Amino acid sequence: MKIQWSKQFFRIHRITGLIAGLMLLLLSITGSMLVFSDEIDHALYANAYHVTPEASPKPLRELMQQAQQALPGNPYVAFVRLPQASDESTVLRAEYAADHKVYIFLNPYTGKILQQYSNTDHLTGYVLYLHFSLLSGKTGATIVLIAAIGLFLSILTGIFIYRNAIGKVLTFRVKLEWHNRTRRWRNLHRILGVWALLFNLLIVITGFMMELKVLDARRNTKISYAGTPFSGDYEALLVKAKASIPGFEIMGVRPPRKAGDPIRIMGHAQESAFFGEYASSVFIDASGNIKKTVNFSKASFGDRFNACIAPLHFGNYGGILLKICYSLLALTPGVLSVSGFLIWYRRKFIIKVHNRI
Incomplete structure (x- = not known):
């Protein structure tokens, strides 16, 4: 047997x-x-990631408008990476569909487009x-x-x-x-x-x-890929979000997908770098009221488990x-x-x- x-x-x-x-x-x-993938992208598009520092950056609302003007149609656009140093660019992502996204790299001081490509017409996106x-x-x-x-x-x-x-x-x-x-x-x-x-x-x-x-x-x-106008003051909301979680470092901003939805400000605070740079979030409505905070250092086991899936698969949590x-x-x-x-x-x-x- x-x-x-x-x-x-x-x-x-x-x-x-x-x-x-x-x-x-x-x-x-x-x-x-x-x-x-990160090393490959930075090597192939070095000019898209770095800028010459100037006196002060443009307001995020102006950068969003310049990105939207350069895009056909009315996609949903979000800030996927805000500058973490004075010489870094601002990166936005326009979402047309699940399989169609466009990334735009902007000079945060001038609004000039440094690089633009879709999720499948650059090497690592294609792979x-x-x-x-x-x-x-x-x-x-x-x-x-x-x-x-x-x-x-x-x-x-x-x-x-x-x-x-x-x-x-x-x-x-x-x-x-x-x-x-x-x-x-x-x-x-x-x-x-x-x-x-x-x-x-x-x-x-x-x-x-x-x-x-x-x-x-x-x-x-049910996911909406159409843009929704947002007239709020991004900078004021970022200040409020930063104060709501001790040590909160802001990495990206997702505007409302539809009228009435809150804006989501993403980043990291006291959590381990293993969980990535976007684990914590603050949700703020159009009136500037904080609707919810997600301090990942206090996250449940289930949330931690879900957050570790991608890092464990891609191995991008170490040196x-x-x-x-x-x-x-x-x-x-x-x-x-x-x-x-x-x-x-x-x-x-x-x-x-x-x-x-």
């Missing part, structure tokens, strides 16, 4: 690995690149869209979600199949044996699979949860050494899919043909 169960687990492991193989290779390569939806919206996102399920099943069955080898691999008793044509791919598959086991479980679980959010954004037709480790480990599902295919191909064709001869 035990042998029969082992065969079934091996069959599931092989089938899920082969079906998801090409997708895993693609997701591995794109995921490895996205670990360094991100490819990674989560294969450049084909809801259909592509569904395919990626199925691939994630395949990887999860492959990992679980792999744990069962190689359960007796886990200790040997971790104590370096399993050698690569690259010179041995019979064992090289099998041992590589086993060694990489064991060492990357926890990482790949982490990536597939967080990726699965993020993909559900991607699909929900494309299914939820360059952590990113290098993430980037290399992100390649392991692709390498495992290739080595698994070669193991299957050898058993299916080469060994059978040799035995016939």
Whole structure:
């Protein structure tokens, strides 16, 4: 009975690995690149991120108007990053639809547009869209979600199949044996699979949860992507928001999506940098009354769990050494899919043909 169960687990492991193989290779390569998305963007568009400091910046309302005048139609526009230093630009995002967003970099002192691109016509945006939806919206996102399920099943069955080898691999008793044509791919598959086991479980679980959010954004037709006029004084609201949470550093501003909605001012305070720069928020209505504050240093476990999903998936919560480790480990599902295919191909064709001869 035990042998029969082992065969079934091996069959599931092989089938899920082969079906998801090409997708895993693609997701591995794109995921490895996205670990360094910030560094890539700053290198490719250095002139968009930095400006020459001047006496005083323009009011945010004027910057918003200049951005809106440069955009066709009437999209929803928000400040996604306010300058944190005197030589930084102001970044806005215009939202036309779930799959169509435009980023505008402005000189905060003059209002001059330094750079403008959509979410898919610059390198990291294109790679991100490819990674989560294969450049084909809801259909592509569904395919990626199925691939994630395949990887999860492959990992679980792999744990069962190689359960007796886990200790040997971790104590370096399993050698690569690259010179041995019979064992090289099998041992590589086993060694990489064991060492990357926890990482790949982490990536597939967080990726699965993020993909559900991607699909929900494309299914939820109630989200408004049209701009709503806002005549309030941004600077006065920022002062009020900053005073409402001790140590609050403001990073972005989201105007109301529809009449009556509050403005949302986002940033960070006493919470760990692990949760990102936008974890805390202050909601203020058009009359300047604070409707709600979200001090993330006092957040519930559920809120903390949701906030850590993206950082854990992309590895952007640490320094360059952590990113290098993430980037290399992100390649392991692709390498495992290739080595698994070669193991299957050898058993299916080469060994059978040799035995016939």
